[in-house]
Amino acid sequence: MNELAERLARRYDAEGWHEQRKDLASISIPALRVRDVLAWLRDEEGYKHLSFITAIDNIERGVFTLTYTVRNHDTKHSLMVHADIIRENPVVDSVHLLWEQAWTYQRELKEWFGIDCPGSPRKDEEFVLEGWDQLPMMRRDFDSLAYSNATYAERPGRVTHDPAAYMKAQLYPEADQ
Amino acid sequence: MDIKDFIAPFAVWKRAFEKPFTVKKPIDERPGAPRYRGFHINDAQKCIGCGTCEAICMNKAIDLVPAAGYAAKEGDSGLRPRVDYGRCCWCALCVDVCPSGSLGMSNEYVWIDSDPEVFRYTPGVEAKPWDGSPLGYRRAEGYRLLEEQRVEMPELDYKEAVQTFLELVRGYSRQQAEKEADRCVSCGVCIASCPAHMDIPGYINAVREGDMQNGLRLLYETNPFPEACGRICTHRCEEACAIGTGGDPVAIRWLKRYIADQVELADYGKVLPRAEADSGKKIAVVGAGPGGLSAAYYLALLGHSVTVFEKDSEAGGMLRYGIPEYRLPYPALDKDIGYIESLGVKIERGTAVGSAVALAELRSRFDAVYLSTGLPAAYSLEVPGDKHPRVLDGVAVLAAATRGEPLGLGKRVAVVGGGNVAMDAARTALRNGAAVDILYRRRKEDMPADPDEIREAIAEGASLVEKAIPLEVRDAAGAIAGKQALFVWNEARMVQKEDGKRPVPEAIPGAVHEDPYDSIIAAIGQGPDLSFIGEADRLELRRFKPVVDGFGRIAEAAAGAAAEPGAPASASPSKAAAVFAGGDLVNDRKDAISAIADGHHAAQGIDRWLDRKGS
Numbered sequence: 072m073n074e075l076a077e078r079l080a081r082r083y084d085a086e087g088w089h090e091q092r093k094d095l096a097s098i099s100i101p102a103l104r105v106r107d108v109l110a111w112l113r114d115e116e117g118y119k120h121l122s123f124i125t126a127i128d129n130i131e132r133g134v135f136t137l138t139y140t141v142r143n144h145d146t147k148h149s150l151m152v153h154a155d156i157i158r159e160n161p162v163v164d165s166v167h168l169l170w171e172q173a174w175t176y177q178r179e180l181k182e183w184f185g186i187d188c189p190g191s192p193r194k195d196e197e198f199v200l201e202g203w204d205q206l207p208m209m210r211r212d213f214d215s216l217a218y219s220n221a222t223y224a225e226r227p228g229r230v231t232h233d234p235a236a237y238m239k240a241q242l243y244p245e246a247d248q
Numbered sequence: 249m250d251i252k253d254f255i256a257p258f259a260v261w262k263r264a265f266e267k268p269f270t271v272k273k274p275i276d277e278r279p280g281a282p283r284y285r286g287f288h289i290n291d292a293q294k295c296i297g298c299g300t301c302e303a304i305c306m307n308k309a310i311d312l313v314p315a316a317g318y319a320a321k322e323g324d325s326g327l328r329p330r331v332d333y334g335r336c337c338w339c340a341l342c343v344d345v346c347p348s349g350s351l352g353m354s355n356e357y358v359w360i361d362s363d364p365e366v367f368r369y370t371p372g373v374e375a376k377p378w379d380g381s382p383l384g385y386r387r388a389e390g391y392r393l394l395e396e397q398r399v400e401m402p403e404l405d406y407k408e409a410v411q412t413f414l415e416l417v418r419g420y421s422r423q424q425a426e427k428e429a430d431r432c433v434s435c436g437v438c439i440a441s442c443p444a445h446m447d448i449p450g451y452i453n454a455v456r457e458g459d460m461q462n463g464l465r466l467l468y469e470t471n472p473f474p475e476a477c478g479r480i481c482t483h484r485c486e487e488a489c490a491i492g493t494g495g496d497p498v499a500i501r502w503l504k505r506y507i508a509d510q511v512e513l514a515d516y517g518k519v520l521p522r523a524e525a526d527s528g529k530k531i532a533v534v535g536a537g538p539g540g541l542s543a544a545y546y547l548a549l550l551g552h553s554v555t556v557f558e559k560d561s562e563a564g565g566m567l568r569y570g571i572p573e574y575r576l577p578y579p580a581l582d583k584d585i586g587y588i589e590s591l592g593v594k595i596e597r598g599t600a601v602g603s604a605v606a607l608a609e610l611r612s613r614f615d616a617v618y619l620s621t622g623l624p625a626a627y628s629l630e631v632p633g634d635k636h637p638r639v640l641d642g643v644a645v646l647a648a649a650t651r652g653e654p655l656g657l658g659k660r661v662a663v664v665g666g667g668n669v670a671m672d673a674a675r676t677a678l679r680n681g682a683a684v685d686i687l688y689r690r691r692k693e694d695m696p697a698d699p700d701e702i703r704e705a706i707a708e709g710a711s712l713v714e715k716a717i718p719l720e721v722r723d724a725a726g727a728i729a730g731k732q733a734l735f736v737w738n739e740a741r742m743v744q745k746e747d748g749k750r751p752v753p754e755a756i757p758g759a760v761h762e763d764p765y766d767s768i769i770a771a772i773g774q775g776p777d778l779s780f781i782g783e784a785d786r787l788e789l790r791r792f793k794p795v796v797d798g799f800g801r802i803a804e805a806a807a808g809a810a811a812e813p814g815a816p817a818s819a820s821p822s823k824a825a826a827v828f829a830g831g832d833l834v835n836d837r838k839d840a841i842s843a844i845a846d847g848h849h850a851a852q853g854i855d856r857w858l859d860r861k862g863s
Contacts, residue, residue, distance in 0.1 A: 215306045219335060226334055226368070231311035234299050234325035235436025241320035242440050245798065
C-alpha cells in the first residue's frame with residue numbers, strides 16, 4: 072500500500088498516509104484535486120466503490136475536512152481520502168459523474184454543513200430536515216442547546232445537583248454554620 | 249372526468265400475484281448494529297458521580313441525581329447521571345468523556361410506551377432490559393478525550409539528590425502547570441476529601457487562566473500554608489480525583505505549590521484580606537506548628553490580637569523540625585509564616601508553656617487559649633535494650649538535622665518504622681553518608697508513609713526489609729562494643745486472623761536475625777506531651793486527648809464532675825478563659841492539612857464563643 076501512497080504523493084501532492092487498520096487507510100489531498108484523485112483511484116487503482124461521503128467541522132483550523140471513503144473489493148481495502156476546504160466559502164467539485172449515488176451524499180452535505188457541490192442534482196432540496204432556517208446543524212458553531220431551549224418545552228420535574236455542593240451538604244454541612 | 253381515472257385503480261391488479269416489497273408485521277428482530285448508539289447503560293458501582301457527562305452534554309440531557317444505594321463518600325458524590333431522551337441526541341460524547349469509563353450505550357433503540365415521562369431514567373440504577381448488554385457503543389480502546397497521564401514533575405536525579413539537601417522536586421514551569429491544570433474537569437469531588445475543603449477546582453482554574461492572584465486568594469480562604477502544603481501535603485484530594493479513576497490523578501498538590509511560588513511575599517498583601525477592625529480581644533495560641541499558626545491567621549483576620557507561644561527557637565513545628573529541607577525548604581516555610589506574622593501575629597519563640605509560662609497564667613491574661621502542641625513525644629521500641637545509647641528517636645534526629653547539629657549516625661543505620669518520619673529519617677541518614685536498612689513489621693503495601701516517600705527512599709538507596717519484628721537491642725561484642733548495637737529481629741509471615749481486617753505479622757519460629765548497626769533510629773510513632781496541663785486547669789482529658797466539642801473547645805470538669813461537651817459558655821465552671829484544642833493533639837488524621845483545618849475551625853469557634861460571652 073505504501074506504493075499507492077507514493078504514487079498519490081507524486082501525482083497529486085497527497086500526504087499523511089495513515090494505516091488505521093490492515094484494511095483501512097487514510098490520506099490527505101488538496102481539495103482542488105478531489106475529482107482527479109477519485110477518478111484515478113477508481114479507474115487505475117481498483118477503488119471502484121464509493122462507500123460514503125461525509126465532512127468534519129475542524130472549526131479551530133477554519134476548515135471543513137471532506138472525507139470520501141472508497142473501496143477496492145478485489146483487495147478488500149478501503150481508503151479514506153481527506154480534503155480541507157475553507158469554512159468561509161465551502162465549495163468543492165461534485166463527484167456525481169464518477170458515482171451517480173454521490174448526489175445523495177452531496178445533498179446531505181449541503182443541508183447539514185452548508186457545503187456546496189455545484190452541478191450536483193437536487194443539491195438545494197431539503198434532505199431530512201423540513202423547513203430548517205437555522206445555521207446548518209452539523210456546524211460546530213450551531214448552538215444546539217440554544218436551539219433546543221427555544222424550540223422545545225422544558226420537561227417539568229427535572230432537577231440536577233452539583234457534586235461538590237451535594238457532598239458538602241451530605242458529608243460536612245457544619246462548614247456552612 | 250378522464251377515462252384514465254376509472255381505469256387506474258384496476259391497473260394495480262396486474263401486481264396482485266407478485267412478491268410484495270413491504271415487510272411483514274409484526275417485526276420480531278431488528279437489532280441495532282454492534283456499535284449502535286442506543287439507550288445508555290452505566291456501571292453504577294464504577295461511576296463516581298463526577299458529572300463530567302452532564303458538563304459535556306450539548307443538549308443538557310443529563311441531570312445528576314441521588315441514587316438509591318449510593319451514598320456520598322470520599323471519592324464518590326453518591327449522585328448518578330439521569331438521561332432525558334427528550335433531549336439526548338445520541339452523540340455519545342458523554343460516553344467518550346466519562347473518566348471512569350462506567351458509562352456506555354447499548355445497541356437497543358426500540359422502547360415504546362404511552363407515558364412520555366418514562367423516557368427519563370438513571371442507567372444502572374433503574375433496571376432496564378438492555379442492562380449488561382455486551383453490544384452497543386463503548387469508548388474505543390486507546391481513545392480518550394481526557395489526558396490520562398499527568399505532566400511529569402522535574403526532579404533531581406536520585407544519585408545527585410542523595411548527595412545534598414537541595415529540594416528534590418523542582419516545580420512546574422508555567423507551560424507545564426497550565427497543561428496539568430487542563431486535565432482537571434472541575435467536578436469538585438476532591439473537595440470533600442481535603443480536610444480543609446479547599447476550593448480545588450477554583451484554584452486549578454486560576455492556574456489555567458494564569459490568574460495567580462485569584463489563585464492565591466482562593467488558597468488562603470482555607471489554608472494559610474500553601475507553600476508548605478504545595479510540597480508535603482498528604483494530598484488525599486488526589487485519591488478522590490475523578491481523572492484518577494482512569495489515569496493519573498491531577499497533580500493538585502503541585503499546582504497549589506505552583507500558585508504560591510509565583511507570587512512574591514511582598515505582593516501577598518495586595519491580594520489577601522486583612523481584618524477590618526480590632527476586636528479588642530486577646531488570644532493565646534500554644535504551639536507554632538501548622539495548626540497553631542492556622543488558628544492565629546484566621547483569628548487575626550477576625551480582628552483579634554494573637555500571641556503564639558513556641559517552645560522551639562523557630563516557628564513551624566513538625567513542618568520545620570520533622571520534615572527535611574529537601575522536601576520542604578526553609579525559605580518556603582518562612583514565606584508562609586512570614587505572611588502570618590505580617591498580620592500582627594506575635595510569635596514568642598523559645599517560650600515553653602508549662603515551664604516558661606503556666607497555662608493558668610495564659611488563661612488569666614487572654615480571652616481564650618488554643619492548644620495545638622501536636623505529638624512531640626516519640627514512642628520507644630518497647631523491646632529489651634531499647635534504651636541503648638545507639639537507639640535514637642527519629643523525630644529528635646530530624647530536629648537535630650534542622651538545627652544543623654552533627655548527627656553522628658555512623659556508617660550503618662537501621663530505621664525501624666514505616667511512616668513518613670521513618671522515611672525522612674532514612675533519607676536524612678543516606679544524605680549523611682550511611683547505608684540504611686528500613687525495617688518494618690508488615691508489608692510495603694501496609695506502610696503508612698506516603699507512597700512517593702517510600703519510592704524515593706528506596707530510589708535513593710535505602711534497603712527495605714519487610715515483615716521484620718523487633719525483638720531486642722543488645723550491645724555489640726568485641727572491638728565494637730559500646731560503639732555499635734546489635735538489632736535482633738524476627739522474620740514474620742502475614743496471617744489473616746479475622747475476615748475483613750488486615751493481616752497481622754506472626755513471627756516465624758527460628759527465623760531470628762542479629763545485625764550490627766552504628767545507629768538504630770526508632771520511628772514508630774509519637775504521642776502527645778500534656779505535662780503542661782495540670783489538675784487545677786480542670787480540662788477534661790480522655791486517653792491522653794483533650795475532650796472537645798464541635799468547635800474544638802475543651803470540656804471543663806466541675807468540682808468532681810465533667811462539663812457536658814458543647815455546654816454554653818455561661819455553664820462554664822471556671823472563670824478562666826476557655827481553652828480550645830486541635831491538630832494532632834485531637835484528631836486521628838495526624839497530618840498538616842488536618843491540623844490547618846482544625847486551626848481554621850477553632851478560630852471560628854473561638855470567635856463565636858467570644859461573641860456569645862460578650863453579649
